Amino acid sequence: MEFDSTTTAIAFVALIAIGVGGLLVSGVMATGTVLMMVLPAMVVFGLLCLAIGTQYGQHRTSGR
Structure with missing residues (x-):
């Protein structure tokens, strides 16, 4: 599978959204904690x- 910039950005945003959404729905942490601490850490x-x-x-593709 070949990834271009658009596919990579969509996969990146989807993965972060699923992780943050799961934390928000599960109620393990407060919403403020997830949005102010966990979300930026996941992005970085x-x-x-x-x-x-x-x-x-x-x-790997340079042929060394």
């Missing part, structure tokens, strides 16, 4: 993993 961690994965993929 996701972007960090995306950047590392992209660099790794470029390294």
Whole structure:
């Protein structure tokens, strides 16, 4: 499967929305805590993993 920028952005937003939505619906944490602490942390961690994965993929396809 080939990912372009649009597909990657949709998958990223969907994954974050499912995670945050699950936390909000389950009632494990207060809504304010989820939106002010968990959501930004998930976005930053996701972007960090995306950047590392992209660099790794470029390294793998470069032929070394």
